[in-house]
Amino acid sequence: MKSTATTMDAYQLLHKGALALARAERQGIRIDMEYCEKKKAHLTRKIEYLTKKVEASPLYSAWSGLYHNKTNIDSNPQLSRVLYKSMGITPPKVTGNGEGSTDEDTLGKIEGVPALEWILEMRKLRKIRDTYLEAFIREQHDGYIHPFFNLHTVRTYRSSSDRPNFQNIPKRDKEAKRITRRALLPRPGHMLIEADYSGIEVSISACYHKDPVMIKYINDPSSDMHLDMARQIYLMPDLLKEGPGKLLRQSAKNGFVFPQFYGDYYANNAAGICEWAKLPSGRWRPGQGVASPTGGTVSDHFISKGITSYDQFVEHIKAIEADFWGRRFQVYSKWKESWVAQYQKRGYLDMYTGFRCSGIMKKNEVVNYPIQGSAFHCLLWSFIRLDEIMRKENWDTRLIGQIHDSIIMDVNPDELDYVKQVTTRVATEELPAAWKWINVPLSIDIDEYGVDQPWI
DNA sequence: GGAACTCGCCAC
DNA sequence: AAACGTGGCGAGTTCC
Numbered sequence: 001m002k003s004t005a006t007t008m009d010a011y012q013l014l015h016k017g018a019l020a021l022a023r024a025e026r027q028g029i030r031i032d033m034e035y036c037e038k039k040k041a042h043l044t045r046k047i048e049y050l051t052k053k054v055e056a057s058p059l060y061s062a063w064s065g066l067y068h069n070k071t072n073i074d075s076n077p078q079l080s081r082v083l084y085k086s087m088g089i090t091p092p093k094v095t096g097n098g099e100g101s102t103d104e105d106t107l108g109k110i111e112g113v114p115a116l117e118w119i120l121e122m123r124k125l126r127k128i129r130d131t132y133l134e135a136f137i138r139e140q141h142d143g144y145i146h147p148f149f150n151l152h153t154v155r156t157y158r159s160s161s162d163r164p165n166f167q168n169i170p171k172r173d174k175e176a177k178r179i180t181r182r183a184l185l186p187r188p189g190h191m192l193i194e195a196d197y198s199g200i201e202v203s204i205s206a207c208y209h210k211d212p213v214m215i216k217y218i219n220d221p222s223s224d225m226h227l228d229m230a231r232q233i234y235l236m237p238d239l240l241k242e243g244p245g246k247l248l249r250q251s252a253k254n255g256f257v258f259p260q261f262y263g264d265y266y267a268n269n270a271a272g273i274c275e276w277a278k279l280p281s282g283r284w285r286p287g288q289g290v291a292s293p294t295g296g297t298v299s300d301h302f303i304s305k306g307i308t309s310y311d312q313f314v315e316h317i318k319a320i321e322a323d324f325w326g327r328r329f330q331v332y333s334k335w336k337e338s339w340v341a342q343y344q345k346r347g348y349l350d351m352y353t354g355f356r357c358s359g360i361m362k363k364n365e366v367v368n369y370p371i372q373g374s375a376f377h378c379l380l381w382s383f384i385r386l387d388e389i390m391r392k393e394n395w396d397t398r399l400i401g402q403i404h405d406s407i408i409m410d411v412n413p414d415e416l417d418y419v420k421q422v423t424t425r426v427a428t429e430e431l432p433a434a435w436k437w438i439n440v441p442l443s444i445d446i447d448e449y450g451v452d453q454p455w456i
Numbered sequence: 457g458g459a460a461c462t463c464g465c466c467a468c
Numbered sequence: 469a470a471a472c473g474t475g476g477c478g479a480g481t482t483c484c
Contacts, residue, residue, distance in 0.1 A: 075480055076463060095463065103464055127465065130478060158468090158474060165476045168467035176466085201468085264472040368473040372468090376474095404468045404474090 004437055005354030013353065014151050017380045020387035020399070021149040021159075027398045027410070028144035029166070030185040036133045039179060043129040050122045057115035062086055074126075076102040079119070083110070105275075124176065132180040135164040149402060151380075155365075156373040157355045158404060159380070167403045186410045190397075192449040193416070195423050196406030197379060203440045204375040205261070207352065209335035210439065213328055218440045226253035232320055233273065235305045236294060244293045251276030256317070263364030266321040270314040281310045336367050352437040353377040378442070379405055381434070382427045389422060420446050 005013075054060055054073055063082045064071045072078055077099070084091045084100035091100030092109040100106075104123075107116045139145045147166035149159050161167040169184075170176035186192045197203075199218075202225075206214045217225045224241065230252035231239045239245045255272035274280070277298050279289040284307075288299035307313055325333040343349050343366045348358035351370045355377075361369070379402060386407065387399055396412035397419050411419055424444060432438045 072480080077480070097462070099463090101463085123464080127478085131466070131476090135477085154474060156474060160475050161467095162476060165467080168465090168476065170466060172466090180466095259472055262472045262474095263470095265470080268472075362470095362473095364471085364473065372474060376468095406468090 004350075004352040005435075007354055007356070010157075010351075010354030013377060013380060013384075016384045017151055020384045021151070021402070023387060024399045024401055025146050025148055027400050028141075028146040029400050029408075029410070030144055030187055031136050031140045032183050032185050033137065033140065033143055036137050036183050039183070040129055040133045040137070043125050043133070043179075047122050047125050047129070050118045050125075053118050054115045054122075057118075059087075059113055059115040073119070073122075083113075089113075124173075128170070128176050128179050132164075132169065133183060136183050139164050147401060155357065156369045156376075157351070157353075157357075158372055158376040159402065161401075166401045186449075187398075189413075191411050191413055191416070192408060193411050193419070193446055194406050194408050194449075195420075195427065195444050195446045196403075197375075197427065198443050198445055200375045200378060200405045200442070201371055202261075203442060204378065204438075205332070205371045206440050207374070207437055208339070208370060209332040211329050211331035211335070214332060215440060224249075226250075226257055229253070229257050229320075229324075232323075233317070234292075234298065234301070235307075236292075236301070239293060244291045247276070247290055248293075248298075256320070260321065260324060262368060266318040267314060269321070270310070270317040273317070274310065274313065279310070279313070283309045339370075340366050351377075352435070376404055378431055378435075378438075379407070381431055382423075383407055385426045385430060386423060389426070395419070416448070 051073060059082070060071075060073075063073075063078065066082060066086055067078055079102050080091075080100045083089050083102075089110060091106070093101040093103070093106045095101050104120055107120055110116055136145055139147075145164060145166075147161050148163050149161050149166075151157075151159055153160045159167075170180050184192070202214070203218055206218055214225075217223050227239065227241050227245075227249050230245070230249045231237055233252050233256060234248055236245075236248075239248060241249055251273050255276050256269045259269055259272060277289045279299060279302075284299045284303060286300050286303065287297055289297045292298045292301045294301050302308070302313070307316055339349070340363050343361065348356050349361075349366060349370060350356050351374050353374050355373055357369050357373075383399065383402055389395075390397060390399065395415060397415045398410045399407060400410045401408040407423070409419065409423075423446065427444045428442050432442060
């Protein structure tokens, strides 16, 4: 049943992986240079306009009064001093070093200083221009970027990417996504596709802890762990995935379930969920928060259920956390304990994929490393195998990159159906056949982006 | 003038 | 008692 890998197997995976990734690096990704230059100039004009607005604000008067000819609108330490020392505002949040924070969340909480909104907008546009478009222009050669994919830099034996980093191109923010991804093109006459493993870290975690409740969630497509958690958190037993329930499910997934898997705890979760649901701190009043499927808003619903303040909500989430690990996923919880105990006894941990992590680790790291590492190794194995088939069968299609649980390909449209079929077979049949420790079904999604269309 | 640091922010 | 896992990178700043 076990038949896990040896150190030599792990070495072979790294060796073959490095070769397959090098071929993708050499292939590269086509860049629309004309677009990048045009958009960069456009963003620069917008940033200059916002700069002028800030310079005409009362905030800037205080700022330049402090710093004179050293005044720098891009300096967060300067902004922190102006707001929290000079203007006497109490910092809504502080950084790890005890300085008043100037991140988006914090500035958003400060009222009566309209220039802060313009500063946040400038920050966002600068990020898009300087981290992405400029990097594409700087790193391109003959119209193609060649991001590196490293296998030797990450403690968990995941990968990293640099020059430029191909693994952090915006996806959540609609505007940033559109502007940056419009710069990336397939070769002329080709198209881009992205094949991603669905919920691979959850599936791989189940291979380690073998929790029957989790395995049932994975095996039964009609069940939905995140929806069940949303029902429990929002005290709505009949909540549906569609309509207004969609946002509540998302808040449960990204505000509770995933953070809990990474080792977070209820107080942070309560804050996270309230951010999603737009619920305030302090006492709750009717009409606050996002729309509720039960009618009215979520604060209306919570008040009707007896939860009338943020503090009461924290206690509610505390009880849900205790239920999550003490009842729902108790086998998972026991595995975490014994896995940590085993590490403390031996001083190292072994992954099913043959890799060993040693050295001083925190509990959360001990639990997370094998899951994160092994999940990526599933992707790497699939990447190597696809690269092998692609070359043996002389495909015109090319592998061009990888983002931890997904593979990006530059596809000849005539080969599309076949490429999709082989990719699905490799990822969902060949891999589980090769690695016997995989005890749950794996599935992938393939997104297609049309001929000469941006990867969005 | 470069190394090392902090902070903020993008991804999984 | 503790309390979110893994990265890269740009800008500002400080140190040597």
